[in-house]
Amino acid sequence: MATIDREVTARVVLQQCLHAKLQVKPPDKDSEAEWAEIQRGMVIYLCFFKGSSKDVIPKIVNSVLNVRLSETDTGKRVSVIELPGDILIVPQATLGGKSKGRCMQYHSNADKELGMELYAQFISQCQQELESHPRWVEAGAVLCHGTYGNRQVLQLDTNGPYTHLLEF
Secondary structure, three states: OOOOOOOOOEEEEEEEEOEEEEEEEOOEOOEOOEEEEEOOEEEEEEEEEOOOOHHHHHHHHHHHHHOOOEEOOOOOEEOOOOOOOEEEEEEOHHHHOEEEOOEEEOOOEOOHHHHHHHHHHHHHHHHHHHHOOHHHHHOOOOEEEOOOOOOOOEEEEOOOOOEEEEEO
């Protein structure tokens, strides 16, 4: 089978979850930590690479929101919109890492300003798409997201390591 080499501009890891909690602001002397929290749904880890542009975002949004990874009580696989389930988006620069010797290098990642801009556009387009589905909105499902460029603490409960990698 022949393979076609193409430049990867974004990498996404999808993880179904029963509950997830992400620290979006660490505690400091004046305040406690701030958290984003979801119930049953999906965690989306996202990394943009050099060469990424806003043109790839609609394709990523369509793929991650419509892929049938969530399991209903009857065992049927449905999208997170059909479930309907909560969504937590986590910026994950480490998805762009490559091993060199004993170290990881991130030279193929988009620069911070571009990555931050694309991340914000991705969140916005996900929110717009989700809000266009009355069943998702009526269920009270939520979209939460982490803070781009910050190290974040994640707590995750799953009903199995049902993790998938997508490249764009």
